[in-house]
Amino acid sequence: MSGIVIIGAGETGTRAAFALREAGFSGPVTLVGTEPHLPYERPPLSKPLGGAVQMKPICSAEALEAAGIDYLPGMSAMQIEAARRQLLLGDGRILSYDRLLLATGARPRRLVCAGAERALDFRTFLDAEAIFSHAQTDANVAIIGGGLIGMELAAVLRGKGTAVSIVEMAPKPLGRAVPARFAARLHERHMAEGVRFHLGQGLAEITTDAVILADGTSVPADIVISAIGVVPDIELAEKAGLAVHNGILTDAFLRTSDPHIFAAGDCAAVSQPGGGHMRFESWRNARSQAETAARNMAGNNEAFVAVPWFWSDQYDLGLQVAGLPQPGHHTVLRALEQGDLEFYLDDGRLVAAAGLGPGNSLAKEIKLAEMLIAAGTRPDPADLADPSASLKALLKSARAA
Numbered sequence: 001m002s003g004i005v006i007i008g009a010g011e012t013g014t015r016a017a018f019a020l021r022e023a024g025f026s027g028p029v030t031l032v033g034t035e036p037h038l039p040y041e042r043p044p045l046s047k048p049l050g051g052a053v054q055m056k057p058i059c060s061a062e063a064l065e066a067a068g069i070d071y072l073p074g075m076s077a078m079q080i081e082a083a084r085r086q087l088l089l090g091d092g093r094i095l096s097y098d099r100l101l102l103a104t105g106a107r108p109r110r111l112v113c114a115g116a117e118r119a120l121d122f123r124t125f126l127d128a129e130a131i132f133s134h135a136q137t138d139a140n141v142a143i144i145g146g147g148l149i150g151m152e153l154a155a156v157l158r159g160k161g162t163a164v165s166i167v168e169m170a171p172k173p174l175g176r177a178v179p180a181r182f183a184a185r186l187h188e189r190h191m192a193e194g195v196r197f198h199l200g201q202g203l204a205e206i207t208t209d210a211v212i213l214a215d216g217t218s219v220p221a222d223i224v225i226s227a228i229g230v231v232p233d234i235e236l237a238e239k240a241g242l243a244v245h246n247g248i249l250t251d252a253f254l255r256t257s258d259p260h261i262f263a264a265g266d267c268a269a270v271s272q273p274g275g276g277h278m279r280f281e282s283w284r285n286a287r288s289q290a291e292t293a294a295r296n297m298a299g300n301n302e303a304f305v306a307v308p309w310f311w312s313d314q315y316d317l318g319l320q321v322a323g324l325p326q327p328g329h330h331t332v333l334r335a336l337e338q339g340d341l342e343f344y345l346d347d348g349r350l351v352a353a354a355g356l357g358p359g360n361s362l363a364k365e366i367k368l369a370e371m372l373i374a375a376g377t378r379p380d381p382a383d384l385a386d387p388s389a390s391l392k393a394l395l396k397s398a399r400a401a
């Protein structure tokens with residue numbers, strides 16, 4: 001029996017390998033990963049403790065062995081022969097499969113300007129080690145991109161006393177995924193911590209000691225880090241003739257255009273109930289899609305349904321966002337002692353919630369909001385705004401109704 005092969009040993013691929021066993025699959029499972037280490041978590045890379053990069057393994061070598069997962073580290077899949085259900089590995093070996101999971105993730109988007117090759121990426125453990133070993137206290141660091149990863153990195157570097165500038169094309173940082181109220185709060189906090197912002201500015205050139213902006217401003221930079229987002233890793237899928245469009249296209253069951261091949265995590269653009277396909281880049285999405293894909297590869301037929309959720313830690317502040325807040329939504333603010341919560345309603349229905357407060361202080365409220373969203377509730381905005389109205393009670397009455 002050929003069994004199941006998983007390409008990519010990140011959060012998605014590794015979680016899927018274990019979830020196959022949890023789903024009762026007893027055939028061979030092979031996990032192929034380009035990176036040389038044990039599978040590890042990416043979020044801790046931008047949240048180092050005491051300035052030291054954390055390598056947080058997803059699992060131990062013993063756990064892989066105990067689960068009968070054949071892990072091939074430092075090994076790339078080079079080509080898929082979909083018609084033969086075979087795959088060519090970097091060392092020339094050919095693997096056959098009954099089912100294949102593409103969990104190839106995403107890779108950093110490349111800067112396009114003179115001297116772009118001088119910029120460091122920030123995606124892998126090796127990238128993080130290179131950045132933190134170079135970025136000493138007396139260094140000037142320029143981060144290109146004021147998104148979540150760039151802002152988290154800025155917070156960590158300021159914590160070490162390093163001078164940090166952020167260059168961002170948009171007029172405000174964090175504009176893409178973070179609701180305006182919280183993006184503004186985080187921006188203010190970064191300024192108070194001494195981060196220098198250059199907003200609404202493109203790059204003309206990266207030199208050996210500066211970043212030259214489109215308007216000619218020279219920003220001193222011993223180290224330049226590119227944090228301008230990622231692109232899904234679709235190369236293998238595309239060459240194999242699978243349908244792709246900003247991600248590997250899947251149906252709701254995470255099956256690609258080839259019924260024997262599934263895709264999940266950062267690389268997958270999943271069919272949405274309202275039409276179109278959506279790709280999410282978050283830790284929880286990686287895990288939950290991995291679990292659904294694994295169960296379906298093991299023989300189930302389960303549509304992927306989940307409320308999107310992500311978190312970000314910057315200084316002592318924790319941001320959490322559940323659902324997909326949009327500028328057109330009706331917004332309701334609930335001011336709590338420990339921070340603010342915002343709810344987003346679409347035509348009366350609760351579709352998203354976000355919160356910002358110290359550490360994990362709003363985790364319980366966001367979890368309850370997530371359950372209210374998943375239950376499709378239409379809460380009274382006055383109740384949502386009232387800190388004394390318990391979200392648990394709202395959920396209970398919505399469920400009873």
Ligand SMILES: Cc1cc2nc3c(=O)[nH]c(=O)nc-3n(C[C@H](O)[C@H](O)[C@H](O)COP(=O)(O)OP(=O)(O)OC[C@H]3O[C@@H](n4cnc5c(N)ncnc54)[C@H](O)[C@@H]3O)c2cc1C
Pocket residue numbers: 007008009010011012013032033034035041042043044045046075076077078103104105106107122123124149233236264265266267280281282283284286309310311312313
């Ligand atoms: C620095 C950082 C901080 C983050 N912080 C947060 C956070 O706070 N909250 C949050 O929700 N999310 C966060 N994320 C996002 C989250 O970590 C990702 O969404 C998640 O890791 C995606 O997992 P994945 O397995 O789909 O993809 P990846 O993690 O990209 O893993 C894919 C793996 O596949 C391998 N691969 C690719 N092609 C091949 C091939 N041909 N053969 C073999 N192997 C291959 C790659 O080398 C890679 O190891 C962060 C990401 C980064 C980089």
